[in-house]
Amino acid sequence: MNHIVYMSRAVRPLSDQDLRDLLDQCRYDNARHEVTGILFYSHGNIAQLIEGAPAVIEPLYERIARDGRHSHVLQLANKPIAHRSFAEWSMAFHPLESESFRALEGFLLPHQLPPTPDSLPIADALIVDLVRQAVLGAADQSAL
Amino acid sequence: MREQQLQHILRHMPAGIGTLLGPELRIGFLNEAMRNLLGGALPADEPLAVHAGPLTPDLLEVMQQVYLAGRPYVAKAYPLLLSGPAQAEPNRHYFDLTLEPLHDEKEQPLGLLVFAVDVTTQEEARQRAHELALETRRLDARLRVLTETAPLITFSLNADGQFEYVSPQWYYFTGQPPTADLNVIWPLLIHPDDRLRVLYQSEAARTTGVGWNYEYRLRRHDGQYCWMLSQALPELHAPNKPVFWHGAVTEVHDQRELAEALRRGEAELRFLADSIPQLIWTASTIGFIEYYNKHTAEYTGRSGQELGPTGWIALLAPAEQAAAARRWVQCVATGQEFEGLYQMRRHDGQYRWHIIRARQLTDSNGPRWFGACTDVDDQHRLREVLQTQYDELARTNRDLDTFVYTASHDLKQPLFNLRGLFDELRRTATFHDSEQAALLTMVDEALSQLDGTLQELAATVQDQRELAAPTEELDLRSVTEEVLLGLRAQVQESQATIDLDIAAAPTLLYGRANLRSVLHNLISNAIKFAHPERASHVVVRSLVADSGQPVLVVQDNGLGMRVNAETEPMFHTFERQHPRIAGAGVGLYLVQRIINSRGGHLSVSSAPQRGTTFTVHWFE
Numbered sequence A: 001m002n003h004i005v006y007m008s009r010a011v012r013p014l015s016d017q018d019l020r021d022l023l024d025q026c027r028y029d030n031a032r033h034e035v036t037g038i039l040f041y042s043h044g045n046i047a048q049l050i051e052g053a054p055a056v057i058e059p060l061y062e063r064i065a066r067d068g069r070h071s072h073v074l075q076l077a078n079k080p081i082a083h084r085s086f087a088e089w090s091m092a093f094h095p096l097e098s099e100s101f102r103a104l105e106g107f108l109l110p111h112q113l114p115p116t117p118d119s120l121p122i123a124d125a126l127i128v129d130l131v132r133q134a135v136l137g138a139a140d141q142s143a144l
Numbered sequence B: 001m002r003e004q005q006l007q008h009i010l011r012h013m014p015a016g017i018g019t020l021l022g023p024e025l026r027i028g029f030l031n032e033a034m035r036n037l038l039g040g041a042l043p044a045d046e047p048l049a050v051h052a053g054p055l056t057p058d059l060l061e062v063m064q065q066v067y068l069a070g071r072p073y074v075a076k077a078y079p080l081l082l083s084g085p086a087q088a089e090p091n092r093h094y095f096d097l098t099l100e101p102l103h104d105e106k107e108q109p110l111g112l113l114v115f116a117v118d119v120t121t122q123e124e125a126r127q128r129a130h131e132l133a134l135e136t137r138r139l140d141a142r143l144r145v146l147t148e149t150a151p152l153i154t155f156s157l158n159a160d161g162q163f164e165y166v167s168p169q170w171y172y173f174t175g176q177p178p179t180a181d182l183n184v185i186w187p188l189l190i191h192p193d194d195r196l197r198v199l200y201q202s203e204a205a206r207t208t209g210v211g212w213n214y215e216y217r218l219r220r221h222d223g224q225y226c227w228m229l230s231q232a233l234p235e236l237h238a239p240n241k242p243v244f245w246h247g248a249v250t251e252v253h254d255q256r257e258l259a260e261a262l263r264r265g266e267a268e269l270r271f272l273a274d275s276i277p278q279l280i281w282t283a284s285t286i287g288f289i290e291y292y293n294k295h296t297a298e299y300t301g302r303s304g305q306e307l308g309p310t311g312w313i314a315l316l317a318p319a320e321q322a323a324a325a326r327r328w329v330q331c332v333a334t335g336q337e338f339e340g341l342y343q344m345r346r347h348d349g350q351y352r353w354h355i356i357r358a359r360q361l362t363d364s365n366g367p368r369w370f371g372a373c374t375d376v377d378d379q380h381r382l383r384e385v386l387q388t389q390y391d392e393l394a395r396t397n398r399d400l401d402t403f404v405y406t407a408s409h410d411l412k413q414p415l416f417n418l419r420g421l422f423d424e425l426r427r428t429a430t431f432h433d434s435e436q437a438a439l440l441t442m443v444d445e446a447l448s449q450l451d452g453t454l455q456e457l458a459a460t461v462q463d464q465r466e467l468a469a470p471t472e473e474l475d476l477r478s479v480t481e482e483v484l485l486g487l488r489a490q491v492q493e494s495q496a497t498i499d500l501d502i503a504a505a506p507t508l509l510y511g512r513a514n515l516r517s518v519l520h521n522l523i524s525n526a527i528k529f530a531h532p533e534r535a536s537h538v539v540v541r542s543l544v545a546d547s548g549q550p551v552l553v554v555q556d557n558g559l560g561m562r563v564n565a566e567t568e569p570m571f572h573t574f575e576r577q578h579p580r581i582a583g584a585g586v587g588l589y590l591v592q593r594i595i596n597s598r599g600g601h602l603s604v605s606s607a608p609q610r611g612t613t614f615t616v617h618w619f620e
Ligand SMILES: Cc1cc2nc3c(=O)[nH]c(=O)nc-3n(C[C@H](O)[C@H](O)[C@H](O)COP(=O)(O)O)c2cc1C
Pocket: A022, A025, A026, A029, A030, A046, A048, A050, A060, A063, A064, A065, A067, A069, A070
């Protein structure tokens, strides 16, 4: 079991529809390949953690890194982990129209985000806390 | 037959041929091409002017003139508008028209031979060429303006490396006269340190037929050398056969200096950071470590790669990690300085105390974090050792006090019993020898002394415990009176007079029990060491010293003592000045200890047989 954390910049701001498409696509694909994790998005800033078998997430990361929707992909961690810290794959962001997202599986408003799981090694938990703060801002963090 | 053949040839010639007869220029022979030109078969013998067709009045006029003058004329590329077959737009055609006068045998004018060759294609080509030439000239002019006004020097070199052209900017920049010999001067204006390299590089590029791109310093008109970027490309006429090199020289001095300064600054910083036996690091705006110095790797036993952007947190003692991580996230959010004392693991697994500090600074790359971890373990351990020793001493002291207190307490009972037994012995036994009676008195005295010592020991410990008591504003008079009440028996016995003079400083901020102890001991001492030949007189005075601090003076007219003037008098436990007088000497020791512990000192002046004065400086 490995996990990978990266940050990136959207090539252009993602619309509600873009985010919804991404959510649908990734939730479906990730569930199929037993990939779990979390993605943060705000104002063109992206950060994601993915967990899964190295044989799955290595090529997935390669695909994501080549995805034309974003650039400046910076890998922050890529290492073996003892066990998963996320039960499923979800996305946290501020849609313009939150109403239509409220009921969607795997979608979270930033203030609904649970705290970073304790099961992560401390250095990786710190990475997640820092990228979450960098993407979603400190205000949402303190609202937890 | 020949005539016929000729007619045939003329008729089908690809050029128009026609004859016009008489001064009216009546239509004569017209071959097919000429008929096409004029717009169809025209009736013979009619004057041409009537059926002019596409012919302009101008042309008709010239024909008349040629007829009259009898001299041939050729109109080159004469334009005629010919109506096309489908009655569409008339087409402009160009003809070379030859007008040749015809004469009879007597040299009389007969008419005109008109010969028309369609040169439309050639003419159009010529016109296009002309237009192209115009356009080229215009572009050329524009290029010239551009090359001569843009803020760069442009040049062309031929295959031998000789300058064919250089834009005027070169002259402005170098301040050289327009007559300067470029090929000689230019190399001389290159900085001596760069010259050989530049000459070699351009020569090498020319011999291999490629372009170049290099920087060098060129001397400006004011003598200053400026960094220039020279770029050139070959113009190839045949493959691999360059004929010219065209290029530009741009001033890049400022960029170069700036980049150089930045590089130097960063390099110097890195060098410093790498030479310091401290853990130094920098982090991005959002809190990820981007650089750890060399010492970090040596100290932690892990490379920057292994540590990663947040690996430092895992080096801290496990109990401190969560709080440190929270604090870091918070500092990154607010830009506040990070500072704390943490235990960090060394490569050998030992945790050592470190002060970790990081501060956000903004340089040309935006805000960045600069951090340092200082190993303060040795200091920290020293402090811990001192603290432990101090604690141990304090405990020992407490134990000793307790021991003394308990011992004095425990000894009281046997002493009490001893005195009871002794009294019983005195009551029942009879002594006949007077020396034996004296022995009795001595035993009695010794017993009293032992009793006194025990009491004082107990009091010492008691007061010691009260040293830490809170201070309060005390009325000196009422405390002194309280003390005197306790000393009533001794005062009466010795018939001492005690004078109180405290108007100058009637109150004192002190521990109540402490003040009582001090007064009790000093006054009882004064009475105890009274001179046998005169009544005891004790003065207790409270005043404010020159230093502004309160002072207590207790003066007597008693036995006095020898004071070693050189050394500050020290009153040790059980030190007795007058062995013949009861008391363990504990009293003064106790007074001194109380006063010292509250930040003051005790001084004494005395003259044997005259009296003693104790001065209590409550505070320094
Ligand atoms: C920011 C971002 C995150 C993505 N995350 C995932 C993901 O977690 N799982 C996934 O299957 N695809 C993810 N994708 C989509 C992949 O880049 C890619 O489009 C998808 O795997 C399909 O690839 P394919 O078209 O080559 O099959 C992400 C794309 C972007 C832009």
